[in-house]
Amino acid sequence: MTRERPSVPTLRDVADAVGVHATTVSRALNPKTRSQVGAETVKRIMKAADSLGYRPNPIARSLKTSRSATVGLVIPDLTNPLFPPIVRGAEAVLEAAGYSALIVNTDSDLVRERARVESLRSRQVEGFIIATALLDHPLLRELHEQGARMVLVNRKVETLQIPSVVSDDADGIAQAVRHLVELGHVRIAHLAGPRTTSTGLLRARAFRHAVQDHDLPADPSLIVECTGWNEAAGARALAGLLDGGNAFTAVVAGNDLIALGCYDVLAERGLSCPGDLSVVGFNDIPFLDKLRTPLTTVRLPHVDLGAEAARMLIESIEDSGYRPRSLLLPATLTVRASTTRPHTGQPSRTAR
Incomplete structure (x- = not known):
């Protein structure tokens, strides 16, 4: 014995249930044309469609409207x-x-x-x-x-x-640098995103301008391009800076994942954040406030x-x-525990 497949309710079924034309039902169920139908009629149509289990067919609609x-x-x-x-x-x-x-x-x-x-x-x-x-x-x-x-x-x-x-990435970077300067940092590094991306290039340019605005030493060796927007790239960049012998007490990272890569390197080398190095991220992705050292970052x-x-x-x-x-759209700095006044003058390169 074969079981008959239940019929699928149609636009006409909804129209018949409400006592209106099918075109009216179509307009009422389309958010873009709903305003053309009276509010009470829309309410009745929506109730009938829900009761019957009617669902609009987007494929049929696109064939009819060429959209x-x-x-x-x-x-x-x-x-x-x-x-x-x-x-x-x-x-x-x-x-x-x-x-x-x-x-x-x-x-x-x-x-x-x-x-x-x-x-x-x-x-x-x-x-x-x-x-x-x-x-x-x-x-x-x-x-x-x-x-x-x-x-x-x-x-x-x-x-x-x-x-x-x-x-407003430029203003976000400016806020990050200003915050570090107000804490007393003078040697600030930037781990930039890839220059092949608009955000990487813009944020690196904004960092250079912000440093100049505060009359800080313009040291090109403190700006390092990361190979990607990820933790591994951030870790490699910070490790290279530490091993290169440059003196710096704070880092502005191109994004939060790069900043988290900094956390990994500091932990591996027995260094602390912010005791040995203050770190600022960018984006304010979820759960940064739940880290053991909550990350100061620019919120988008x-x-x-x-x-x-x-x-x-x-x-x-x-x-x-x-x-x-x-x-x-505006960017705002969210200050957490990863930034403080400089203590040691420079992270130790030899600590492991």
Whole structure:
């Protein structure tokens, strides 16, 4: 004996249950057109749809309207705690506007990134929110020349007119340096992110300017480029500085993961933070306040970055007269226990 498959409720079923036209139901269930239907009617339609178990079919809608109502989110490293809050902020705004997000992880690999972006385009996404902007980024240039709608988040490309939402990294670095100077530090090192990225270059430039603003010695040997935005790269950079014999009492790291790499080296060498070395991070990723030595860091408005990028993208999709613009969000220094007045003058190179 075969069991009949239960019928799937349709838009017409909801319309019949409420006693309205199917077009009215369609408008009421679409956040972008809901305002065209009276509030009481919307309430009745939503109740009927829920009771019947009706779910809109996005594929059918896209075939009818030639629009997918989907957006691609291109993320360089989903294991980096910086990006999930950005994604959450973007998704909240997109969902409220009737869009869905397709998230891809590129592992900061240009070949993988191109493949993932082409996959998204084959799914007819209406635009992109991209967090992977190298200074030399051919794919971004191609997308821009082809008229793809996109917004950069936490990244900016100076050579292309692409909308972007970024934090005020320069001011964040300036706050970090000012804090250390006020504590009495004179020899401050910077473990910079890769110069191939816009954030690495910008934060290193901001550090040099901040040091000059406080009339501190401009020692190029105290600025070290890390090979990546991760703990291992930060550990290698700090170890190189310690072994090089340079005198310094504080470090401003390019991001929090690089700062955590500093913690690893200090622990391996029997040094303390902040007793032997004050450390400042950048981003304020989750759980830094739970460390044995809570990390002083520059806090970025992660959720707001994603939310504003989504709003900007929706505007560019739905407004034919939209003109590219950039939005700068504030960064704030969060002082914790990893910074204090200098005690020893220089971390010991020989302590293990």
